[in-house]
Amino acid sequence: DGGITQSPKYLFRKEGQNVTLSCEQNLNHDAMYWYRQDPGQGLRLIYYSQIVNDFQKGDIAEGYSVSREKKESFPLTVTSAQKNPTAFYLCASSLGGMNTEAFFGQGTRLTVV
Amino acid sequence: AQSVTQLGSHVSVSEGALVLLRCNYSSSVPPYLFWYVQYPNQGLQLLLKYTSAATLVKGINGFEAEFKKSETSFHLTKPSAHMSDAAEYFCAVSDYRIIFGSGTRLSIRP
Numbered sequence: 001d002g003g004i005t006q007s008p009k010y011l012f013r014k015e016g017q018n019v020t021l022s023c024e025q026n027l028n029h030d031a032m033y034w035y036r037q038d039p040g041q042g043l044r045l046i047y048y049s050q051i052v053n054d055f056q057k058g059d060i061a062e063g064y065s066v067s068r069e070k071k072e073s074f075p076l077t078v079t080s081a082q083k084n085p086t087a088f089y090l091c092a093s094s095l096g097g098m099n100t101e102a103f104f105g106q107g108t109r110l111t112v113v
Numbered sequence: 114a115q116s117v118t119q120l121g122s123h124v125s126v127s128e129g130a131l132v133l134l135r136c137n138y139s140s141s142v143p144p145y146l147f148w149y150v151q152y153p154n155q156g157l158q159l160l161l162k163y164t165s166a167a168t169l170v171k172g173i174n175g176f177e178a179e180f181k182k183s184e185t186s187f188h189l190t191k192p193s194a195h196m197s198d199a200a201e202y203f204c205a206v207s208d209y210r211i212i213f214g215s216g217t218r219l220s221i222r223p
Contacts, residue, residue: 040122042214094211107156
């Protein structure tokens with residue numbers, strides 16, 4: 001079954017702790033993306049990667065970090081520098097280029113207490 | 114930078130009525146546009162995409178969208194709403210990044 005797997009579905013962390021969200025795809029896609037979703041604000045782009053070992057900041061990268069060491073994996077670390085980390089995080093992938101649609105994982109809901 | 118604006122954060126229609134969800138884009142070059150649907154606590158699913166091959170694009174679940182360059186619009190329509198259409202809908206534009214609008218929540222009244 002081809003697709004994108006995000007784990008875990010729900011994640012709880014204490015304030016001040018770093019946390020890493022997993023995203024794996026077996027679609028052989030070159031491009032991968034991380035979005036943050038808050039009520040009424042749509043999806044905001046955190047980081048994206050068009051190719052292995054390369055990634056770019058999106059619109060809200062502050063307080064987040066990523067790596068792209070393997071084509072199929074694009075983990076997102078939410079650091080303690082992120083002021084308001086509680087949100088729904090969505091990972092996506094695409095073939096890359098400008099006219100290719102994104103395929104999404106089921107999301108991870110992060111709650112920081 | 115390219116962007117999309119969705120007019121109306123919440124739209125409510127009766128079952129069987131026309132669905133119209135509005136999206137306007139801002140782009141200095143021919144845009145690549147998409148509509149996605151999201152059900153509660155799930156990821157997004159592609160409804161349709163504009164490829165410049167035709168201005169009227171048909172998607173899944175009976176939805177379609179018309180690209181109007183003169184109005185910089187890409188509105189989503191469905192002739193007859195069904196209860197199962199209740200969800201959040203997002204318009205998006207791609208320039209290697211994929212940028213989403215703020216979303217429109219569609220409610221269906223029995």
